[in-house]
Amino acid sequence: MSLELISFPLCPYVQRSVITLLHKEIAFTLTHIDLAHKPDWFRELSPHGKVPCLRVNGGPVLFESQVINEYLDETTPPPLMPEAPLERARHRAWIAMGSDALADQFQMMSAQGEERFTAASRQLFDKLERLEKELQDPPFFAGERFGLVDAAFAPLFMRMEILHSIRPLQRWEALDRLRRWTAVLMELPEVAGSVTAEFPAQLYSCLSEKGSLLLRTA
Ligand SMILES: N[C@@H](CCC(=O)N[C@@H](CS)C(=O)NCC(=O)O)C(=O)O
Incomplete structure (x- = not known):
């Protein structure tokens, strides 16, 4: 293939x-x-x-x-989604939530004014705080096994950590379980290897080109 x-x-x-x-x-x-x-x-x-x-x-x-x-x-087995239909549907729902959160994150990164920044970050963190409550079974979303939900959220979390290093984000700092999950994900070779070493610098340049508020108040 x-x-x-x-x-x-x-x-x-x-x-x-x-x-x-x-x-x-x-x-x-x-x-x-x-x-x-x-x-x-x-x-x-x-x-x-x-x-x-x-x-x-x-x-x-x-x-x-x-x-x-x-x-x-x-x-390509073994599967990264649960076998039981209800649980599989729950995972799909959280992946869809992750897609929406990525759109919020993009809005937050692109915002040039305080009002848009505040609105986008509120939407993003409301979702992340719900996700924090959902996490009961570390180290991954559903316990010991990496799944498609983990693959879906890892890019969002990678960007959160980079943004947080540029400008500390208190609501991100407070999400203990999410940040522990993030730390586990970032150590995985498939996550670390999914971008090049230049990725943080490329993201920074992109923020700079957009005139992102994140950089102006950093
Ligand atoms: N729902 C889509 C979203 C993909 C998406 O928004 N990709 C962006 C880049 S990150 C894109 O191609 N945008 C081009 C455009 O909107 O013109 C997915 O999950 O694949």
């Missing part, structure tokens, strides 16, 4: 799939595009013009990070 993941280096949704591919030791190639100048072939390929896309055997193209991850999970 040949798998080509279409990527943008800073995209957290792409990173979810890279983590899953690395965790499962599935061979793949990565094709980076510039989202500010989307190539015509990409516009043709991606129904909603977003990364990640996964081209399977040069043919069918999958989009949406969670759909891609579930496809990878279903085709």
